[in-house]
Amino acid sequence: xxxxxxxxxxxxxxxxxxxxxxxxxxxxxxxxxxxxxxxxxxxxxxxxxxxxxxxxxxxxxxxxxxxxxxxxxxxxxxxxxxxxxxxxxxxxxxxxxxxxxxxxxxxxxxxxxxxxxxxxxxxxxxxxxxxxxxxxxxxxxxxxxxxxxxxxxxxxxxxxxxxxxxxxxxxxxxxxxxxxxxxxxxxxxxxxxxxxxxxxxxxxxxxxxxxxxxxxxxxxxxxxxxxxxxxxxxxxxxxxxxxxxxxxxxxxxxxxxxxxxxxxxxxxxxxxxxxxx
Amino acid sequence: xxxxxxxxxxxxxxxxxxxxxxxxxxxxxxxxxxxxxxxxxxxxxxxxxxxxxxxxxxxxxxxxxxxxxxxxxxxxxxxxxxxxxxxxxxxxxxxxxxxxxxxxxxxxxxxxxxxxxxxxxxxxxxxxxxxxxxxxxxxxxxxxxxxxxxxxxxxxxxxxxxxxxxxxxxxxxxxxxxxxxxxxxxxxxxxxxxxxxxxxxxxxxxxxxxxxxxxxxxxxxxxxxxxxxxxxxxxxxxxxxxxxxxxxxxxxxxxxxxxxxxxxxxxxxxxxxxxxxxxxxxxxxxxxxxxxxxxxxxxxxxxxxxxxxxxxxxxxxxxxxx
Numbered sequence: 001x002x003x004x005x006x007x008x009x010x011x012x013x014x015x016x017x018x019x020x021x022x023x024x025x026x027x028x029x030x031x032x033x034x035x036x037x038x039x040x041x042x043x044x045x046x047x048x049x050x051x052x053x054x055x056x057x058x059x060x061x062x063x064x065x066x067x068x069x070x071x072x073x074x075x076x077x078x079x080x081x082x083x084x085x086x087x088x089x090x091x092x093x094x095x096x097x098x099x100x101x102x103x104x105x106x107x108x109x110x111x112x113x114x115x116x117x118x119x120x121x122x123x124x125x126x127x128x129x130x131x132x133x134x135x136x137x138x139x140x141x142x143x144x145x146x147x148x149x150x151x152x153x154x155x156x157x158x159x160x161x162x163x164x165x166x167x168x169x170x171x172x173x174x175x176x177x178x179x180x181x182x183x184x185x186x187x188x189x190x191x192x193x194x195x196x197x198x199x200x201x202x203x204x205x206x207x208x209x210x211x212x213x214x215x216x217x218x219x220x221x222x223x224x225x226x227x228x229x230x231x232x233x234x235x236x237x238x239x240x241x242x243x244x245x246x247x248x249x250x251x252x253x254x255x256x257x258x259x260x261x262x263x264x265x266x267x268x269x270x271x272x273x274x275x276x277x
Numbered sequence: 278x279x280x281x282x283x284x285x286x287x288x289x290x291x292x293x294x295x296x297x298x299x300x301x302x303x304x305x306x307x308x309x310x311x312x313x314x315x316x317x318x319x320x321x322x323x324x325x326x327x328x329x330x331x332x333x334x335x336x337x338x339x340x341x342x343x344x345x346x347x348x349x350x351x352x353x354x355x356x357x358x359x360x361x362x363x364x365x366x367x368x369x370x371x372x373x374x375x376x377x378x379x380x381x382x383x384x385x386x387x388x389x390x391x392x393x394x395x396x397x398x399x400x401x402x403x404x405x406x407x408x409x410x411x412x413x414x415x416x417x418x419x420x421x422x423x424x425x426x427x428x429x430x431x432x433x434x435x436x437x438x439x440x441x442x443x444x445x446x447x448x449x450x451x452x453x454x455x456x457x458x459x460x461x462x463x464x465x466x467x468x469x470x471x472x473x474x475x476x477x478x479x480x481x482x483x484x485x486x487x488x489x490x491x492x493x494x495x496x497x498x499x500x501x502x503x504x505x506x507x508x509x510x511x512x513x514x515x516x517x518x519x520x521x522x523x524x525x526x527x528x529x530x531x532x533x534x535x536x537x538x539x540x541x542x543x544x545x546x547x548x549x550x551x552x553x554x555x556x557x558x559x560x561x562x563x564x565x566x567x568x569x570x571x572x573x574x575x576x577x578x579x580x581x582x583x584x585x586x587x588x589x590x591x592x593x594x595x596x597x598x599x
Contacts, residue, residue: 075492080487085484085487088482089482090537099483102479102480108472
């Protein structure tokens with residue numbers, strides 16, 4: 001019982017973007033996809049939700065071929081919160097979340113009490129009860145992200161795909177969003193840029209580089225200084241998070257570059273005493 | 278809103294108008310001047326204006342979702358400029374002369390269908406119609422067709438060019454009963470299809486990837502919407518010329534009134550678009566009587582300030598497009 005990728009390859013415009021990627025997302029797990037910009041993370045996710053077609057390989061949902069399902073049947077199992085969401089015409093939060101019911105409804109079927117109850121629950125679950133009648137475009141970035149998660153919840157799927165859910169969010173909303181998602185109790189597959197954040201929340205991570213998986217496993221075994229140099233070409237320190245012991249990345253400057261002088265520091269020029277009053 | 282139909286027949290009292298209509302529906306028409314004015318001239322004109330207004334509004338609403346751009350209108354996809362080529366060829370060079378009074382309509386429908394097919398084929402890439410490609414191909418091919426129209430006018434007889442100009446600005450002056458059934462059936466069929474797709478349109482407004490994630494067959498839906506809206510716009514152009522602004526502005530006004538849920542926007546848009554066009558046509562033939570103002574001038578003069586007023590009052594609605 002799981003979402004399984006088998007030797008998946010995807011071509012876009014004649015170029016192979018994803019090559020022989022295979023991994024399993026166990027039920028109830030929080031699985032992270034890591035990798036540099038352009039490594040193929042989003043392409044893998046978009047292939048799962050049918051924006052791209054695989055050139056080779058298979059996608060299995062509980063053992064059945066995902067792409068053989070009707071689109072609306074697949075949408076009842078897998079919901080998506082995608083990257084960079086914009087809305088040309090404003091919908092209220094209630095209307096936005098109601099759109100999540102689309103795969104459950106027939107053409108002429110009206111919204112019934114069950115739908116309204118599900119939508120209200122979803123909005124409560126993400127803590128947006130007081131925003132229900134606001135226009136989506138009037139919300140802050142963190143609030144928008146929570147409404148989009150509510151829409152995915154209203155979809156009633158047991159799998160959630162997130163494409164860089166914490167992009168553009170400040171540190172508070174990054175943590176809130178990740179906590180919210182991991183508390184949902186459904187299977188999550190997320191492409192995540194912030195490796196320290198990924199380590200804090202994911203059970204398993206897969207590191208993609210050049211369209212191939214180069215490492216997979218618990219964050220501790222994947223997020224290492226050597227791996228980061230290999231995948232990203234970046235020099236970082238990896239330390240243990242003081243609370244959780246999960247790997248935490250500390251960026252380093254190029255060797256031989258002097259750091260900017262720190263005002264108030266022991267060797268810095270210091271500030272006038274009255275500036276502190 | 279449907280009161281617009283009654284008001285549209287002003288110089289006769291509303292009671293007299295309904296009297297004539299009732300007598301015709303009952304099958305015993307009176308033979309009077311009022312009867313002739315109402316039944317032969319005014320009523321078909323008002324009904325045609327209503328159908329065209331509704332069709333343009335509906336097509337505009339759908340095109341804006343189809344290309345995810347609030348500046349889109351039903352003529353974006355090349356329909357109007359293609360129709361101009363056809364109609365100009367008929368007016369200036371007597372093409373399709375064997376069809377008599379239907380020649381202009383037939384010419385513009387053929388032109389519209391040709392333009393639609395051209396835009397469809399050119400903007401097809403891989404498996405579907407991408408919004409940006411659709412816009413660009415529509416704009417580029419429209420410009421090309423407009424040049425063809427200009428070329429035809431340049432080559433044509435100077436007296437006839439005035440009738441081309443008048444046609445280009447749109448009018449309901451030539452409305453007759455036989456003109457009504459085709460646009461009416463087209464509108465009705467399109468509305469039935471679109472009302473079944475209300476949820477899908479909402480999903481598509483979330484973006485094509487999100488729509489795919491919501492279980493929509495995005496490619497198929499886009500293709501159907503393209504065909505339906507082009508046909509609606511093409512038929513509207515064929516019977517009334519190119520009436521600008523209605524398909525752009527009315528959908529926005531309706532969204533500002535009832536929100537963006539297309540299950541409400543589409544039906545309200547039909548009523549509102551029809552009423553707006555009937556009132557516009559009423560103004561067009563009374564404001565400079567006994568002459569007629571081109572209806573396109575009226576729709577632009579009313580539509581533009583109305584939209585600016587509404588946008589300024591609710592700035593957030595279009596925040597994402599800025």
